[in-house]
Amino acid sequence: MREKVILYNLKVIAVFLLFLLGPISGYSQKKNKNKENGTEIAKDTTLSKKGKKYNDLVKKGTLKKGLFNIIQVKTDVYFEIQDSLFKREFLVVNKVSQVPFQINEYGLNKGMNYENKVISFYKDTIANKVWVKSYLPKVSSPKDDAITASVKNNFAESIIEVFDIESKNNDSTSVVIKVNKIFDGRQKSFNDLLSNVGLSSSLKSDLSYIESTKSFPKNIIVKSQLTTSVPEDGIPTSVTLGVTSNIILLDKTPMKPRFSDNRIGYFTEKHWYFADAQQAMLEKELITRWRLEPKKEDEERYLKGELVAPKKPIVYYIDPATPKQWRKYIIDGVHDWQTAFEKAGFKNAIIAKEPTENDLDFDIDDVRYSVITYAASPKSNAMGPSVVDPRSGEIIEADIIWWHNVMTSLQSWMRIQTGPIDPKARGNTFSNEHMGEAIRFASSHEVGHTFGLKHNMGSSFAYDVESLRSKEFTAKMGGTAPSIMDYARYNYVAQPEDSVTVITPKIGEYDKYAIEWGYRWYPPNENETVKLNTLIAKHQNDPVYFYGEQQGEIIDPRSQSEDLGNDNVKASEYGLKNLKRVVDNILSWTYDKDQSYYETGKLYIGAIGQWQMYNRHVMNNIGGIYLNPTVHGDNKQSYVPVPAAMQKRAADYLVKNVLTIPQWLFFNDILDKTNPLKDTPLGPYEYTPYTLSRELQYDIMYKLLGDDRLLRMTENELYQRNKTNEKVFTVNDLFKKMHQNVFAGTIQNKSLTILERMTQKNYVDILIVSTNKLFEKTEPKKTIEIQQTLNMPHLCSDLDDEHMARNINQSFLKRVTEVTSDKKGELYKVLQLLKIKKSTGDQSTQNHYLDLIQRIERALNNTTF
Template identity: 75%
Template sequence: MKGKAYQTALKNSLLLFILVMSCNAIIAQKKNKKDKTDKTEIIQDSTANKKGKKYDVLIKQGTVKKGLFNIIQVKSDLYFEINDSLFQREFLLVNKISNVPMPVNDAGLNKGMNYENKIITFHKDLIAKKVWVKSSVPKISSPIGDAITASVNNNFSESIIEVFDIETKNNDSTSVVIKVNKVFDGKQKSFNDVLSNIGFGGSVKPELSYIETVKSFPKNIIIKSQLTTSVAEGGPALSVTIGVTSNIILLDKTPMKARFSDNRIGYFSEKHWYFSDAQHAMNEKELITRWRLEPKQEDIEKYQKGELVEPKKPIVYYIDPATPKQWRSYIIAGVLDWQTAFEKAGFKNAVIAKEPAADDIDFDIDDVRYSVITYVASQKANAMGPAVVDPRSGEIIESDIIWWHNVMTSLQSWMRIQTGAIDPKARNNHFSDEHMGEAIRFVSSHEVGHTFGLKHNMGASFAYDVESLRSKDFTAKMGGTAPSIMDYARYNYIAQPEDHVEAITPKIGEYDKYAIEWGYRWYANEKEEHTALNGLITKHQNDPIYFYGEQQDGDSTIDPRSQSEDLGNDAMKAGEYGLKNLKVVVNNILAWTYDKDESYYETGKLYIGAIGQWQLYNRHVLNNLGGIYLNTTVHGDNKASYTAVPASIQKRATSYLLKNSITLPEWLFFNPILDKTNPLKDSPVGPYEYTPYTLARDLQYNTLYNMFNDERLLRMIENELYQRNKSKEKLFTVTQLFQTVNNHIFAPTLQNKSLSILERMTQKNYVDVLIVSINKLFEKTESKKLIQIENNLNIPEICTYIDDSKMVRNINQSAMKRVSEVTSEKRGELNKILKLVKIKQNTGNQETKNHYFDLIQRIERALNSSL
């Protein structure tokens, strides 16, 4: 009986327990209607009280910063209190460098540089008592309701990157608290993988790292950390601590309306894939990157009537308080120069630049609420203008221009070399603040242009006739050296002293205004936008002022119209004018760099800069050989996509190079400057000296090697094949190129003359170029390697950070080179030279005979070994 009674009591107890639990479950379901996924959660009163007590303890023991997430800091522990409304919302995680030690600075990494961005979402899991963090690439779209959308969701899902334990809830259970130290103190890389992203590799040492400061605002939070690693490069390990800032930004539920790119105008872009049931294939489009610039609701009618209105939210740039005071007004002026461009898009006061208020305690350069022109103390001579972009729409959220202190060395070099002949203000070792300030203003405008989404337009300068750049009236009217400040059209090196041209600095031009109008004018609906944007391009498509030329790889330029550092529409004529001015510079280098009791360092630097400018002209001319004008075309515009550079221009280019490069200018390489100094280039171990014979030999070799570059010759052969039915006068063939160069280089040999050192050098360089390039065609290697030298020597460039892979047009023109006509032409030329020098081997003085004997040995060995 006792056993049965016990079983009966137990059974009744279980039934009662089940009944109570069922009632509790019903109550819990009603209480948690908002979260249907948490039906199984049963919170007993004792547990709730316990949780509440822990939350109260945290609040009491720590400090609380309210904002997007309430941040609770208890000693060194950091907690996020995340409201239920923020789960599954999209955030952008932005990581920046805040401070660096010298070894990192020396490597070119500095404060303000953005090294990692990713979309993240937080997901609450009350069963596992976890918060999962997921990341995705939100570049895929499909219509709600389409069958394919289910497949899109399954095939482009989020990935889990981190998990946190739920430590407690707030007292009304509307938010949960997680401890987040591990993702900000270096223990985990999920939120901040600084070492991999800056190329250091290795791991952070948590024991030598810590969370420095935290801030919370309504739409973003900021966490600053000091992360330490150990770096060993062929020596003892070096401790390196890098200050980093992580911003977590709440993105709008509805992204900005995207604008699709058009390759006929230069905007940075984000790729996006579109799927739908109605398609026969996926649609890939690119969204331009731009700020969200919209008229206020009450001004829309005025805006649509053509009145200028102020935008709902202007674009604001702050000047880093670390910026030297004498430069601030010029940097601000460079930003404000864009006002006229935005007026073309219908907005006034669209761009603001200012210094932060001294009493603004919230201002923080690393805060993504502020776009800052960050001034960097560094030996690096550069500037760049990247942007933080919402990848869902292309909206620019924030931008930090990085302004390295030594950018002024680049500006001074350009001005002295390119304008010293026509502008007395540009001749001394030190410029006035006013003169340097105007140069800073132009760089400010260029970099800010990038932060509006504009890419380099290397084709803009081709719009101006060379002779127009010698006109005082024309340059004053057009306001600079090119129709776009986004070109690398530096200073007017074409204008001659007698021209009295004053507008010699790049300015914002007509292309820039057109590009801003295309990217930023607001439209009420997609149909109106599509019609208007196409109409704007069609209206200007035949005017060279509005031409957009893609940036190209400087070592494999195809379209000679789109080159960096060039001016005008005729490289040969521009080069000749440039050389006239360069002679004036070289003749005055010793006088212009004189500084009593100082070394000849400035002299040597200016000297190598002048040589670099000469080589720059050579490169501009050279790219006309085998060049192709690449046009971005659409159906119905009646334009050719590919047009070979006319034969007459290619012949002129060859003549220029033979006269000014292959025949080395002695005024440049052998002059009184060498009594005092060699050309000097800075290097990590100090100034590096180039002796004139070696430098001249290397640079001449570089020109010859590039003249007979395989891809260049293949383009000429392609054109000859394509245009084979045209008259010979309209063609410049590979055979003609070899014949022209051979006749020039071996002219003294044909005349039975004794050869000078420079003539012997030129012949050796030419023969060696042919031998080396043939060997490369057959993938043969020898102990001797081709000496590479920087094409631009000491001529600096700015913005080289831009990713070329997004800019260069890819054309396959070099497959199976070893069975192309290039091989036959090069071997044939070597054989022609061999026959000539065998006939002439006993002419001239002993040095000439030795030279011919050497050439015979080289060529015979090369022809025999390359079979």
């Protein structure tokens, strides 16, 4: 009864208000003033149906017809959305199209795609609005299954934007919305530039605007100028970025996905599958690939094994800003993949070309065009990301970013790795032909990424090191590894007397096999999984077709960046022989009359970086495990410890070349002219040989004695001895070898040189620091980070960040593992030796011993020895 009284009173109040205020605005036949621009906009459907406002908009502004008709009235931009497009799925793709100097320095350049999302538009005639919703298309279920209702509710769309309906067209089959706010920086719903590029400032909407618009049958483009501020010398400085937002209509029926296999390296999109018949959710990964299909009339010929042209080839355009002398080589690098696609049954599958007058609406920022964009920047890199339909893994468009200064990396690799065997690779400047061949290789590598291929860092392990010294073998295989997707650069193994001439990476057998697996077409109703597995099984025992994932911390030494051959020790020893030849000739190779020694210092630090790279290649065999991608029934072992003999050889190499600092590399005639130089934003930075050798030695020794490496050695000892009683290289073996060599002069009562004392200090400090870390409190503390002084240049080094390899967790409760005992035991052993020998040697040696004794005693909290 009480509820009825309340309802009655509410009705009375509503009638009273209606009397006082007049008709409710939603039912009024009057017009209201739009507060934004003062123009009259009809709010009632009757006027909209008559089309007065729509006709006024079109009459006052300009109309561009396409996916959405775009109406522009002065600075106001309107989208006219057809009723048929509501509830359809669109992909928003945002790209950088212009950057000022300050942003260029951050490494952000034209052509970079920074944000994609799937959206849909919904018309609300009651509220007179258009809602925009977004979702992550990573979940599927059969249409008629009961669980599908739950899937819809548990993975629903989210509202990201709303627009007032400003008008309707004359027959009410479309509505008009004003869209300025999503492109001029006021709203982040469609284009969150700053968050995605890592700038922590905010956009200045009064200094931002929509620059231009284009509309095409399946996509629209809106270009904007967005202004923010960045600190420059501590002072906020305004910077304006040009951005291009594409809105693409996605196909109603997505491409049939192909599921990943960890024995072949493709980028992937994760997807969850629910079904009534399941006992657990199924998680799969869809590989990213282009939709490459034969024409309908060619399907029978294709299935019989004939090569046919695809219905829609993959086309790459060369940025008109690319210097003319390099265009041919970039195009050749793309076309080199034709043979790989022929293995998949397609001829003329790839086209690379310069835009012509016939490409009237060509726009680099238009997602209909895959472009190799040339960026004027000091950054030395290149990368090949793609725009992907996340529903299926279909690659819609590819953006290869080619930074101008990538040639400095190519030149550095060639001079240091091939200078001893190739006179063309020695000077400060290469011929266009020689640099062009390097550009061709880099082009092929980056294009491979845009086909969906990941790095295959394990490919180079397929070739025997001695084979890389064979002129016949290298000519036959046509490269340094079976895959151009490896970081197998140039042939640093071949010696001058070998007369090897084929020294540049090429597209190899693994690449052709991977493209066949990813792109061979099968009829829609055919179960392709069986045939794909058959293809893998056919090649599974041939190392040429091995796929080794890129890793963070290297566990599998076969899958390393920049290495060559199946024996890191032997390859590095050959590399050192050539590196000595480089160092002996640095002054003559960089001679340029009346010029400074800048090029000399740069080449010198590059040579030192190559030495450190060899050290890392070898070191990762110690405690290494071969990680084999396996499946049931293949009779392969998933985890194979690196043989003990190989680990021992690796330790011997490090004793010879790291614990003993090479005099020929760090103390030579070059130092009469220049120190090693590294470029920085503040100009060339010089490193003195003592400081640099000390830092780099510490880097290797610290990583060599890392907890995870020692734990893998302990695990291996426990497992192998219990299983096979095979010879194992143990933690104690490693410490014994290190101890005997680091303290060789001490044991013999000799006076120590500066470098010998340096090595002992590094060794003791590493043991102290790493042992103390095991007992740190649980609150967050900054861990020791070794300065990566000599990072050698890499191509596309950030592409695989979200697709890292298998990680083996060995970090739980390290303080109660054998690592603690082993490291403390070694410290006690060193302490006892030093106490016995503290009065031997010259005064500098004795001072050194007293220093180390005090450090160790303090670290062990024991001053009573």
